Amino acid sequence: MSSHDDKPHVPAPSLWPIGFAVGVVCLLVGFVVSWWGVAIGAGLVLLFGFLWAYDLTRGMREPAHAPVPGTATVEVADEGAPAHAAEVPTYSRSVFLELGTLGLGGVITGLVTLPVLGFSVLPAFEHHKHEAVDLGPITNFPQGEFVVSTYLEDPAQGEVTRRTAFIRNNGLVPVAAKQEPSFTIIYSRCAHLGCPVQPGGVLGKEKSFTNAEKHPVTLIPVAGLTGFGCPCHGGQYDTEGNRVAGPPVRSLDRYAYSVVNGNLVLGTLYSVGHVEGTGSSAKIRRFTSASPGVHVDGWERWLYPIPVPGR
């Protein structure tokens, strides 16, 4: 026990941490300003981080010249006795019991915690059966106008599953020598952080019904819709769901759809990069449904390289 040492327990002063901090600041500012700030900051952080670590670990790399105080007491056990006398390798019962207890304890801990962890985490990433929702005959949707359509995705679970889609009938378009109806179906969840975007226009008369699969549906036509706006942080979108102002990082999500026996049926959601053109002639860059605020195109998509299961 050497408790008389009055030396301060601090490493020798070094300037590398300051360079490191400057690098971190440069990196953070770069994230806001531009990529070259990030590159310079990352370079500084790596350089000064290495120098700092190199400095701190110098003592460990150099061989110790003097014997470490404290080891001496071991050697003076007996005068003239060989130094290796104490070194007898053994595998005693107590070591066996210790390892056995630790190993068995580990196995039991694993048996309990792994299922519990799986139970709490995995269900969120399972593919939920997505029920197609029938919104009634396509004559409910006047050509060239948007209709605010809300429905319960899972009536058994109630209002928490209410979703809203903005649906525009684009009229008939020729597909393989046939005339097929075309729709623009935009999901109301803002592509910034998920608040409900609101239609800009004059709301018409509401029509409510319950479809054959017991989904309550409400349809409200909107006259002269100019675009969509989000009440939370002011994101603005045009009538195709492209961002025109504010913080959203991509266009509004859309629904796949089908027309079955003259009824419009909503399918799965997908995310959209940018839409060129309008209505039935629009070119849509389609991606797997992503969380609001997640980039699906541009270089930022490399921030989300691992696809999330269950989407």
Added chain:
Amino acid sequence: MPKSARRRQLEQAMLLPLDWIEERTGLVGGVKYFLFRNVPHDVNWMQTLGAATLTAFLVQATTGVFLAMYYKPDPENAYSSIQNITHDVTLGWLVRGMHKWGASVFIILMFLHMFRVFLFGAYKYPRELNWIVGVLLLVLGMLEGFTGYLLPWDQTAYWATAVGINLNATGPFVGPFLGDFLQGGSQIGPDTIARFYSLHMLLIPGGIIALIGLHLYLVVRLGVTSPPWSKTAAGRLPEAAGGGGGQEGLIRAPRTESEQAE
């Protein structure tokens, strides 16, 4: 003044139950060791902020336990059960108010305590790990705020939580996984509120209690810092002055005669 024989007898009778417990558990000595520690002679009122934060947490824990008796964590009943607590249950308005406003008090006190520790330099050797434990406590405390905010299940709660979850989901690499874990699927749904409730009242408070235990253990072991303006030099207790107690180097030397004369 010497105590009379009668008084000594009386004191002994009163202390008998404590002695009984002490002999079998040692707890009385333990509590005394915890409460009557040596602290620097010039401690400051600012150094009570940690204890104030602990008190705020205990208020949250106590009121929370009893709110759980009336709260129903599912989308159909959550809002109406909160209305019931606020308007119908006797003193419900008071207990819910204590929990709601106490939540802000807890967060504010954590920050004030942190400022005090920072400005006093109390995070320095040998207390670095206690700073880190404190930061973890701050993070868990804010997670309590985040998960608790959803539970009233009104419009503010719902959309603020939607924004908060999606904010998490924008984090690089793991963000989308975190978002889906928090809402229990690809959108906020019937499971979200139950999972937030479970995190809010079981998992996170458990972590907070464990870390508070560690935090206090380190405070007791390492001792209390004196303010930066203290005239007494920090250093180890000289061998001649007794040392010992496992606290060498952590408590300031006792006041010298000349200082005491001041």
